[in-house]
Amino acid sequence: MVTNQASIKRDGVQDFVSLRTTAIVILAYSIFMLWFFVSTPTVTYEVWSGLFSNLAVKVFTLAALVSVMIHVRIGLWQVLTDYVKPHNVRAVIQFLLNLIAFAYVAVGLFVLWGV
Amino acid sequence: MNKQRPVNLELNTISFPPSALVSILHRVTGVALFFALLLVIGAWASSLTSAESFASVTELMNGVIGKLLVIGTVSALTYHILGGVRHMFMDMGHFEELESGNNSAKFIIGLWIALTVVMGVVIW
Numbered sequence: 001m002v003t004n005q006a007s008i009k010r011d012g013v014q015d016f017v018s019l020r021t022t023a024i025v026i027l028a029y030s031i032f033m034l035w036f037f038v039s040t041p042t043v044t045y046e047v048w049s050g051l052f053s054n055l056a057v058k059v060f061t062l063a064a065l066v067s068v069m070i071h072v073r074i075g076l077w078q079v080l081t082d083y084v085k086p087h088n089v090r091a092v093i094q095f096l097l098n099l100i101a102f103a104y105v106a107v108g109l110f111v112l113w114g115v
Numbered sequence: 116m117n118k119q120r121p122v123n124l125e126l127n128t129i130s131f132p133p134s135a136l137v138s139i140l141h142r143v144t145g146v147a148l149f150f151a152l153l154l155v156i157g158a159w160a161s162s163l164t165s166a167e168s169f170a171s172v173t174e175l176m177n178g179v180i181g182k183l184l185v186i187g188t189v190s191a192l193t194y195h196i197l198g199g200v201r202h203m204f205m206d207m208g209h210f211e212e213l214e215s216g217n218n219s220a221k222f223i224i225g226l227w228i229a230l231t232v233v234m235g236v237v238i239w
C-alpha cells in the first residue's frame with residue numbers, strides 16, 4: 001500500500017477518488033461559467049479578457065483543465081478496456097488520447113499566461 | 116471461461132432498461148465531450164488572442180453550425196453532469212435497487228431533455 005501511494009502506479013481506490021474529486025472541480029467550473037454567461041448582458045472582448053486576466057480565474061481554469069486530464073485518463077481507459085481488446089492497439093490509442101489531454105492543459109497554461 | 120458460449124451482440128434487438136441507457140449515454144457523452152474540448156479550447160484560445168479574433172470566433176459561434184455545436188456540447192455536458200451526480204448519490208447508497216435505479220434514470224433523462232430544450236432556445 002505504501003509503495004502504491006508513493007508511486008505513479010494506480011489502484012482502484014485512487015481511481016475512484018480521483019474520478020470524483022476531479023468531477024467536483026469540473027462541475028464547480030461549469031457552474032461558474034454558467035453564472036458568468038447568465039449574469040453578463042453582453043460578453044465583449046474587454047469583459048472576456050478581463051475575466052481571464054483575474055488571477056483567481058486563471059488558477060480555477062488551470063485546475064479545471066488539470067482535472068479534465070486526470071478525469072479522462074481514468075474515464076477513457078475504462079471505455080477503451082471494454083471496447084478495444086488488442087493490447088497494442090489500445091496502448092497506442094490511449095497514448096494518443098492522453099497526449100491530447102496533456103495538450104489541453106499546455107494550451108490552457110500558455111493562453112492564461114498571455115492574458 | 117467457455118469461449119463457445121453464445122454471444123448476442125445485436126444491440127438493436129436488445130431492449131435497454133432505463134438504467135442501462137443512462138449508463139451508455141454517460142459513456143457516449145463523456146467521449147463526445149473529450150473531442151468537443153478540441154473545439155472549445157481552440158475557440159477559447161483564439162478568442163483571447165485579440166479583439167479581431169474574438170470577433171471572428173463570435174461570428175462562427177453565431178452561425179447555424181456554430182450554434183448547433185454549442186448546443187450539442189452544452190447538452191452533452193449537462194447530461195454527463197446529471198449522470199455524474201446520480202453516480203454520487205449511488206456512492207452514498209441511494210437508487211441501488213431495481214425500481215429506484217430505473218426511476219432515477221428516467222428522472223435524469225427527463226430533466227436532461229427539459230434542460231436541453233431550455234438552453235437550446237436561449238442559445239438560439
